[in-house]
Amino acid sequence: MPVEKLTPSGHDAYEAADSCAVLMAGRAVFDSQLGGPPDGRLPRYERELSALLDRYFVSRLSSTGAAGGKVALVATGGYGRGELCPGSDIDILILCRRSIPPQAIDLAQPLFLPLWDAGYALGHGFRTVGDCLKLAAKDHKVLASLLDARFVTGSEAVFAEMMERLEEKVLPRRGKAFADWLDTEHERRLASHGDGALLLEPNLKEGLGGLRDYHLIRWMLMCRFGIGCGLHAALRRVGFSAEDEALLRTNVDFLHDVRCRLHALTGRRSDLLPLDLQPDVARRMGYADGGGLLAVEHFLGELHRCMGSVKALALACREALAMNTSAGLSAEQVMQEATPRTVLSLMKQSAAQPEKALAGWRMRRSLVRLATERAAELAALPDLGPAFADLLSGGNAWDVFGRLDDTGLLSALVPEYGVVRDRVQFDGFHTYPVGLHTLVTLRHLEDSASAGSVAAELWNSLDTSGRVSVMFGALLHDLGKTGSADHSVTGAAVADNLLRRWELGDAQREEIVFLVRNHLLLSRTALRRDLADESVVARCAGTAGSMRRLDLLFLLACADARATGPRAWNSWISGLLEELYRKVRNMLSDSELGTPQAVSDMLSHYDMVRELVGRNGRRLPYTPEQAESWLERVPSRYMLSTEPEDVLRHIALMLRLERDIEDARRRLGEKRGANGVVLLEARDAGDVWELVFAAKDQPGLFSVLTGVLALHGLDVFSADAFVWGGGVVLDVFRVSPPPDPLYARDFWAKVRGSVHFALTGKLSLDFRLEEMRSRSLSPVQKAGGGRTEVTIDNAISDFYSVIDITAPDRPVLLYDIARTMQAMRLDIQFARIATHGMQTSDSFSVRDVFGNKLLEEQQCEEVRQALLHAVA
Template identity: 50%
Template sequence: MPRKNTPDIPGTDCKNDARKTLREGRSALAEGLAQASSDALPFEHAYSRLLDTYFRLRLAELGTGHDRVALVAVGGYGRQELCPASDIDILVLCNRSIPPQAIDLAQALFLPLWDEGFTLGHGFRTVSDCVKLAAHDHKVLASLLDARLVAGSPALLEDMVRRLDERVLPRRSHAFLSWLDTEHERRLAAHGDGTVLLEPNLKEGLGGLRDYHRILWLARIRGKAGTVEELMAQAGFSSGDATLLRQAVTFLHGVRNRLHLLSGRKNDTLFLDLQPGIAQTMGFHDDGGLLGVERFLGALHRCMSDIKGLSDAFRGVPGGPVLPVSPCPEVDAGVVIAGGAVHLCLPDGVEASPRLTLETFVRAAASPSGPTPRLDWNTRRRMAAAIAGRASELSGVEVGRALIAILTSARAFDVLEQMDAVGLLPALLPAYGAARDRVQFDGFHSYPAGMHTLFTIRQLEQLATNGPEPFATLWRECPEGAGGGAEPGRLSVLLAALFHDLGKGLEDASHHEESGAGIARDVLSAWGLPAPVVDDVTFLVREHLLLMRTAQRRDLNDEAVVGQVAGIVGDRARLERLLLLSYADASATGPKAWNRWAASLLDELRGKTLNMLRDVEAGGIHTAGSVGDVLARVRTLATHQPTTPPLGEDIAAAFLAAMPPRYVVANDPERILRHMEMARQLNLDVEEARKRLEPGRAERGLVVMEGRPVHGGRESDLWEVTILARDQQGLFATLAGVVALHGLNVYAADAFVWRDGTALDVFHVTAPPDPLYAREFWGKVRSSVQYAMTGKLALDYRLEEARASRILPDALREALRRPAEVRVDNGLSDFYTVIDVFAPDRPALLYDVARTLQSLHLDVLFAKVSTLGNRTADTFSVRTAQGQKLTDEEHLAEVRAALLHAVASR
């Protein structure tokens, strides 16, 4: 039940000014916290005692007449867990009624706190009010379980505690436990599992402080009280478990205190930009190839994992502790799987071995049905002790045989996650241990490298039941390749998923695909796997980024690009295995890596590569075959179209004669017909303008624009914007700038110039702010293009304002700065030069690059924009004004220098 009262602080003099004491004490504590390392005295205890001192001094300053109330700390204040920006939850407890002078007491107590910037959660309640509320509101009951007397009448708090014990807890205990379970699921849905996230919620995420509070409430609802050590002992846990919990909670509090201090407000989400500063103040520095912030995040995740595991065990969920009242069944084997839990039952004095530990996980993976059994807490702790420094007792063949059995069990994710938690997986695969805590602070990856690896395996396993197409079908049709067979199959993909990012554990992880392939070859050979499987896994690891990089950065209408992919993969079966790995890797990275756009690009590349592998001209998934077939289909549609008036054969023939082959290959007949309708409207607008203006001025700024959703209806997250205009200087750059000005992110852009001088640009962008008024929105975008092209809109000035509102936080910029990079390649295409630009993301970056290319008299024919968190990887296919590739070395050097200046100058 509620904690014992905190003793008075020695030396307290009631004649001191309470407000002055509070102000000076708070300032000193904040200064000490900012300078302290992780082993400093817990800030929250000292802060809570400072507030206790204030309330006692303040109550004494008010004189007599207040001895019939009790100041009771509840919630975090009651637990003495106040962080710098925590709410001060204080209850003024009265006997049978709230006295008339309550308002005067409230003003005297609380106004100084409000003046000092504190946030208060306060109220006046009678003992009966508290009991009634606790009987119906579980949140109120939870807060009262943490009640602690600060000042005033002890008898009032004792009376409330007694009534709760007698009237509420016996009747509401079961419902309260169910509420705790419901809250657990709600927290998981709302805040995720903090033990794996790069930006965990330190309070509400799983493994956060709420899991610790859950332990305290569970103990107190059972009528137990005392210190954490006493509570743990009463529940059957060891003193070592209690120490582990205390250390983990202390560390978590230390992080949360500094998070509040750096945020300057109440904040429980550990955002990336604040992590370097917190890591430094807590004594984490770069060491052994790991950044200090990576070492810090690894320690935090392990602490949260321990809290999460103890909370689950304390509740008695499957995997809870084997208590003295329910001993292990007496069986010959040391491993017992029963009731959804795995128990390692050994006689007293007998320690677990690495071999028995590994065999335990193999048996858990082989469980016949139902959820994967979970380790009970005692087993988890015994395993961790058994593994330390003894993994070398296992041979490579033993390890390989066991891990292959686990990977092919359809329970690999659940089992490997538990192996990771006890330290077995890092011990068996040192390369995994080296990469486990690696973090890419790019806003793109949602998990550290180790957990991302496990999630990649999970994505593959889920394809067997409810995965997206075509990957679910590919997985079902892929041969198993298990059982020691020499033929590659699903086993190759699962092994590649396990190894694909292990190269990130090396000090130089810039080419982690190559180093990861070397690791895979060495380890799999030591495991004794057949050479074809080793070769296949090595290939998959080395090329696991090939398909996504090509799909997101290259012009898939260029046969040379598709032919290069087809040449690398070699055959359909290997392409399908690489597709499976690419999907699992991207979807396990996070929502910014896998979305409808990424899926559609990968599917397009898949179709075209299959066509190339079948020796069929790679004309695109939606084309009707050759260019001639497409043109014939367009003529038919134009003749029989239901539009008013119809285009007619002559107009259609003129348009078709003006279209370059690359345009015809890139678009299906229906889209081409729609573009012809837009081109006819553009011609009509130009003719009308020429009646009023001379030809040069008449055409400038005239555009025809259409925006339509790519997937589904107006609520689609991806829109295609088509713009037609007369070809004119700076058109592409202007379009890119206007799109950015209206808050849209660009995924890709295609630029075509017909032989009649019609410029056609297609942008794939994010959805309009309000899709219900999309027509009005695109009308504003069209007007902005016209104004910018005719000098009525200062595009540079407007975009500069947008840039000023979005600045990468200095802490993250300085801790993880990566310079911009420009690569030029003339070998990727037979028709144009490919320029890759890698730079920190910012508004209108595409505009800056396009304007720079324009100033160098280069035509942008194609652009793809991949935003990887806070960095972009943008690709541009360009030609000179004469329609040639860039071959002059001096010109190329000038292009590189100009682009680097453009992307780094703001």
């Protein structure tokens, strides 16, 4: 049916047709348009659907010819507001004056049965005016629904009587309790649904910043100024401008657009926007990839900006009404005029006397308006640099910068921050948008005193200048996330321009710019490189250059990782960062940077192992002579990367392997004996489990191990491969915990058995893993495949070629990579597996079949193309 037939001008044609058929046809037109990007002609779905239902009820009631003058059909809830989304309930009330006449009951069948048959969800009822008033006086939810009530058809006098009595009898008595309930509802929503402006999966209706905040604004204003005041006039009475009202309307329309398309996608009422549907919603909203960002990232940035604005407007309304009530102030007094100098004074007072500054921050709406209307003046304020420095070193930066951000002042004072504030990285790894991530990083830095022994010691030893530098580094570290390839380099240039504008001293400016440029140095190295390789440590030491800068980098790296989310911070990652920090610090403490320490460190480890062997004596399952013979077989990298206590355990494991191989050879013969013999020692290491596999070196062993771990649903975080003398291998994996820790021993026995069967041809890993490999794509892949890249670097290590692989994560990916490397006859010496939500960044230290680095350009390109094919 053409859209124009649904407009009031086609009313006569509507009357002549079957009302329900016209309703369904009209809705089908709008539903079909929700399936793709808007073409500029899409009407406001929620309003058009409400209007269609109005015409349906008018026609149905008119056709019955019964009780039309004695009852009123009243829309409540979302239907009452004229905001019906595809999955919304239709709340309709048959309202009678004094009592419900018998013929009113007869209306139910012709009014409601066609809608039920068509699949609509109805919230309906028969009530008298008195019933409504009694319920509203007892139940705040009923009162809220009646505040949204709207006359549809029937007796308008009956509806008018109810609304007049509601305003005259109920609101004066229940208004205060209702306002308190609205405050309670705000806290309940925060506890139950979170802050929608900050979450990766926001609730579009109940989350803070969602549509319910708009409803609360309406209800608060009606409660204070009366139902008949109207939203436009009520907003003016609390100091909102025409621009504020327009912004609120625009944001509410945007949220309705998103909610309508979400309902259309799911085929039901749904308010939570899940990650896997966000790419489809973005496409239907008309967003496209561009500027280095995915379409879904553009969409989510706009959504977070929208919800943040709605949340701020609702909070400003609550505070304005509270001040008006408690202090008897007029709207003009509540919304007293703020100036750029007011902001600077507030910042300085917040640094010196935070408690006294609280009153000034209550001018929220005036500050929000100032941030919007006079942003250029704010960005050009003199003394911003010193004011920020005082705030950052005052110990309450999280609180004050949160207030600056909440009012929009931080984006106005630092426009570069405003550009990236609402950027969302669609990877399932980053918990917050860039703005909140920045603020949480500040908070974690201020909490460094209790974060851990190393961080606490460093934070407490910093002078004021050091704290200012690292806090500035945290504030500015992500300003380069504008879609550029390397946000650290871009961000350093942005930070340099800002700090020059603020006229910070050259020495401090250079230190802050250094921190921004290198804020990922330690975390990337710890998570992706072999920390037993001295050349890797030397590169970090050379970049840091001094103990002070290393200390600041370490504090910033820890706070940044903690603020990123639980997948970026756990005890294992913390331990890696501390290990790297200690090694770089030891190297910097030498009089000459880069002096080889590997030999002395290795000899020291040997001595400690021998001392432990002698001290434990009879408790060990081997003699000192046996231990010494095995120590002669261990590779140097193993000794540099393994704790002495672990070496003792591993020697015992190797002795057991030797005995098991000898026994197998006696039973199966010399040729078959060693095949499939594998030992597994599993140890709970906190957030991860450490698995140590011991086996005879044989082709494809590493790929078999990764395939079996994938088959059992385990995530691999790192892998070390050590070939000992005599042709035996010790592979050390750090993996996710078993599904049921109570039966961990049985689980690891199954894993070991699967490895044995795979090595002896009794288990086809390719066949078993095919189902896992063909599982549904991740949301990142649906959004456009994610980033896929393979690089081969021969400069990072003196001993290996380092292959870095970035790709969308999927089941069995590590096995496919390992199998490809096996086919290319590459020997994996070390692997670090870093899964960032739905994206993986893996690093492999490899050598060719002759034990050399990959130095031929043609060979490197062949390996790169083969791996790109494997991860596709």
